[in-house]
Amino acid sequence: MTGLSRFERPIVVQVSRHRKERVVFDVNDAAAILLRDLPRQTEKRKAAMDACLRVLRGECHPPSARRAFVAAALEAKILRSD
Template sequence: MSRWPAFRFAHPHWQVGQVFPRFCPSIAVRAAMEKDQFDMPILVKVDATGGLLTLRTARDTSDFLLNRWPGKRTEKHRAALQACSDVQNGGKPPIGARRAFVAAAREAGVFVDQKATIAAG
Protein backbone atom coordinates (compact mmCIF):
# COMPACT_ATOMS: atom_id res chain seq x y z
CA MET A 1 0.00 0.00 0.00
CA SER A 2 1.32 3.43 -0.92
CA ARG A 3 1.56 6.04 1.79
CA TRP A 4 0.59 8.78 -0.71
CA PRO A 5 -3.01 9.41 -1.74
CA ALA A 6 -3.66 7.31 -4.78
CA PHE A 7 -6.32 6.64 -7.36
CA ARG A 8 -7.22 3.58 -9.34
CA PHE A 9 -6.62 3.91 -13.04
CA ALA A 10 -7.31 1.51 -15.85
CA HIS A 11 -5.26 1.68 -19.06
CA PRO A 12 -4.74 -1.00 -21.72
CA HIS A 13 -1.02 -1.26 -20.86
CA TRP A 14 -1.50 -1.36 -17.10
CA GLN A 15 -3.13 -3.92 -14.90
CA VAL A 16 -6.70 -2.99 -14.09
CA GLY A 17 -6.95 -1.49 -10.64
CA GLN A 18 -3.22 -0.76 -10.35
CA VAL A 19 -2.52 2.02 -7.82
CA PHE A 20 -0.52 5.11 -8.87
CA PRO A 21 0.48 8.04 -6.65
CA ARG A 22 -1.20 11.36 -7.43
CA PHE A 23 1.74 13.47 -6.42
CA CYS A 24 5.35 12.82 -5.55
CA PRO A 25 6.65 15.65 -3.33
CA SER A 26 10.32 14.89 -3.99
CA ILE A 27 9.83 15.52 -7.72
CA ALA A 28 8.12 18.86 -7.05
CA VAL A 29 10.85 19.95 -4.63
CA ARG A 30 13.59 18.98 -7.08
CA ALA A 31 11.87 20.88 -9.92
CA ALA A 32 11.52 23.99 -7.75
CA MET A 33 15.19 23.83 -6.76
CA GLU A 34 16.33 23.47 -10.37
CA LYS A 35 14.35 26.56 -11.37
CA ASP A 36 16.36 28.83 -9.08
CA GLN A 37 19.78 27.29 -9.78
CA PHE A 38 22.49 29.45 -11.38
CA ASP A 39 24.27 28.37 -14.57
CA MET A 40 27.59 29.13 -12.90
CA PRO A 41 28.02 29.20 -9.09
CA ILE A 42 29.18 32.35 -7.31
CA LEU A 43 32.21 32.35 -5.01
CA VAL A 44 32.27 34.82 -2.11
CA LYS A 45 34.64 35.53 0.77
CA VAL A 46 32.95 34.88 4.10
CA ASP A 47 35.57 36.05 6.59
CA ALA A 48 38.81 37.98 6.97
CA THR A 49 40.89 34.81 6.71
CA GLY A 50 39.77 34.31 3.12
CA GLY A 51 37.28 31.48 3.66
CA LEU A 52 35.15 30.92 0.56
CA LEU A 53 31.51 30.00 0.13
CA THR A 54 29.89 28.76 -3.07
CA LEU A 55 26.38 29.98 -3.83
CA ARG A 56 24.52 27.83 -6.37
CA THR A 57 20.88 28.93 -6.07
CA ALA A 58 18.82 32.05 -5.52
CA ARG A 59 17.76 30.56 -2.17
CA ASP A 60 21.42 30.20 -1.03
CA THR A 61 22.11 33.72 -2.23
CA SER A 62 19.10 35.15 -0.45
CA ASP A 63 20.16 33.43 2.78
CA PHE A 64 23.67 34.88 2.43
CA LEU A 65 22.26 38.38 1.82
CA LEU A 66 20.00 38.17 4.88
CA ASN A 67 22.19 36.35 7.40
CA ARG A 68 25.87 36.58 6.45
CA TRP A 69 26.24 39.84 4.53
CA PRO A 70 29.43 41.54 5.72
CA GLY A 71 28.99 44.97 4.19
CA LYS A 72 26.50 47.80 4.36
CA ARG A 73 22.99 47.14 3.14
CA THR A 74 23.07 49.45 0.14
CA GLU A 75 20.71 49.89 -2.77
CA LYS A 76 22.56 47.13 -4.68
CA HIS A 77 22.11 44.80 -1.69
CA ARG A 78 18.39 45.55 -1.65
CA ALA A 79 18.12 45.01 -5.43
CA ALA A 80 19.89 41.65 -5.14
CA LEU A 81 17.58 40.57 -2.34
CA GLN A 82 14.54 41.58 -4.41
CA ALA A 83 15.87 39.73 -7.47
CA CYS A 84 16.38 36.55 -5.41
CA SER A 85 12.85 36.87 -4.06
CA ASP A 86 11.48 37.26 -7.59
CA VAL A 87 13.23 34.05 -8.67
CA GLN A 88 11.98 32.09 -5.65
CA ASN A 89 8.43 33.22 -6.30
CA GLY A 90 8.72 31.91 -9.85
CA GLY A 91 8.46 35.16 -11.73
CA LYS A 92 12.00 35.75 -12.98
CA PRO A 93 14.91 33.71 -14.35
CA PRO A 94 17.88 33.11 -12.01
CA ILE A 95 20.37 34.98 -14.24
CA GLY A 96 18.89 38.31 -13.06
CA ALA A 97 19.41 37.41 -9.41
CA ARG A 98 22.95 36.27 -10.16
CA ARG A 99 23.81 39.55 -11.89
CA ALA A 100 22.27 41.66 -9.12
CA PHE A 101 24.11 39.68 -6.44
CA VAL A 102 27.47 39.92 -8.24
CA ALA A 103 27.06 43.71 -8.48
CA ALA A 104 26.30 43.93 -4.74
CA ALA A 105 29.13 41.53 -3.82
CA ARG A 106 31.64 43.53 -5.88
CA GLU A 107 30.52 46.71 -4.14
CA ALA A 108 30.99 45.04 -0.73
CA GLY A 109 34.34 43.53 -1.74
CA VAL A 110 33.33 39.90 -1.16
CA PHE A 111 33.03 38.68 -4.76
CA VAL A 112 35.70 36.24 -5.94
CA ASP A 113 36.11 36.18 -9.72
CA GLN A 114 36.43 32.51 -10.67
CA LYS A 115 37.92 33.30 -14.09
CA ALA A 116 40.75 35.33 -12.52
CA THR A 117 41.31 32.63 -9.90
CA ILE A 118 41.58 29.90 -12.55
CA ALA A 119 43.88 32.01 -14.75
CA ALA A 120 46.21 32.79 -11.83
CA GLY A 121 46.21 29.25 -10.47
Protein backbone atom coordinates in the same frame (compact mmCIF):
# COMPACT_ATOMS: atom_id res chain seq x y z
CA MET B 1 12.37 24.40 -6.58
CA THR B 2 16.16 24.33 -6.41
CA GLY B 3 16.40 23.29 -10.06
CA LEU B 4 14.36 26.33 -11.08
CA SER B 5 16.44 28.72 -8.98
CA ARG B 6 19.88 27.32 -9.85
CA PHE B 7 22.53 29.58 -11.39
CA GLU B 8 24.08 28.57 -14.69
CA ARG B 9 27.55 29.14 -13.19
CA PRO B 10 28.28 29.19 -9.45
CA ILE B 11 29.72 32.29 -7.78
CA VAL B 12 32.49 32.14 -5.17
CA VAL B 13 32.42 34.57 -2.24
CA GLN B 14 34.37 34.96 0.98
CA VAL B 15 32.37 36.84 3.58
CA SER B 16 35.32 37.43 5.90
CA ARG B 17 39.05 36.83 5.97
CA HIS B 18 38.58 34.27 8.73
CA ARG B 19 36.00 32.16 6.94
CA LYS B 20 36.39 29.78 4.03
CA GLU B 21 35.25 30.68 0.56
CA ARG B 22 31.66 29.69 -0.20
CA VAL B 23 30.27 28.53 -3.50
CA VAL B 24 26.87 30.02 -4.32
CA PHE B 25 24.92 27.62 -6.54
CA ASP B 26 21.44 29.08 -6.50
CA VAL B 27 19.09 31.86 -5.45
CA ASN B 28 18.56 30.30 -1.99
CA ASP B 29 22.31 30.40 -1.26
CA ALA B 30 22.53 33.98 -2.52
CA ALA B 31 19.56 35.13 -0.42
CA ALA B 32 20.98 33.48 2.72
CA ILE B 33 24.30 35.30 2.26
CA LEU B 34 22.55 38.60 1.60
CA LEU B 35 20.49 38.19 4.78
CA ARG B 36 23.16 36.85 7.13
CA ASP B 37 26.46 38.19 5.88
CA LEU B 38 25.72 41.57 4.27
CA PRO B 39 24.02 43.54 7.01
CA ARG B 40 24.67 46.95 5.45
CA GLN B 41 21.58 48.13 3.61
CA THR B 42 22.67 49.39 0.21
CA GLU B 43 20.76 49.83 -3.04
CA LYS B 44 22.68 46.92 -4.62
CA ARG B 45 21.95 44.60 -1.69
CA LYS B 46 18.27 45.58 -1.80
CA ALA B 47 18.13 45.02 -5.57
CA ALA B 48 19.75 41.59 -5.14
CA MET B 49 17.29 40.59 -2.40
CA ASP B 50 14.37 41.76 -4.54
CA ALA B 51 15.68 39.81 -7.54
CA CYS B 52 16.10 36.64 -5.45
CA LEU B 53 12.55 36.96 -4.11
CA ARG B 54 11.17 37.48 -7.61
CA VAL B 55 12.88 34.29 -8.81
CA LEU B 56 11.55 32.33 -5.83
CA ARG B 57 8.04 33.61 -6.60
CA GLY B 58 8.44 32.58 -10.24
CA GLU B 59 8.30 36.18 -11.51
CA CYS B 60 11.71 36.22 -13.18
CA HIS B 61 14.64 33.96 -14.03
CA PRO B 62 17.84 33.16 -12.12
CA PRO B 63 20.24 35.12 -14.41
CA SER B 64 18.77 38.44 -13.25
CA ALA B 65 19.23 37.46 -9.58
CA ARG B 66 22.74 36.24 -10.33
CA ARG B 67 23.71 39.58 -11.91
CA ALA B 68 22.22 41.51 -8.97
CA PHE B 69 23.99 39.25 -6.44
CA VAL B 70 27.35 39.66 -8.22
CA ALA B 71 26.90 43.46 -8.13
CA ALA B 72 26.13 43.37 -4.39
CA ALA B 73 29.05 40.99 -3.71
CA LEU B 74 31.41 43.26 -5.67
CA GLU B 75 30.24 46.29 -3.72
CA ALA B 76 30.72 44.44 -0.41
CA LYS B 77 34.18 43.25 -1.57
CA ILE B 78 33.34 39.57 -0.96
CA LEU B 79 33.38 38.38 -4.59
CA ARG B 80 36.19 35.90 -5.30
CA SER B 81 35.13 34.56 -8.68
CA ASP B 82 32.21 35.00 -10.98
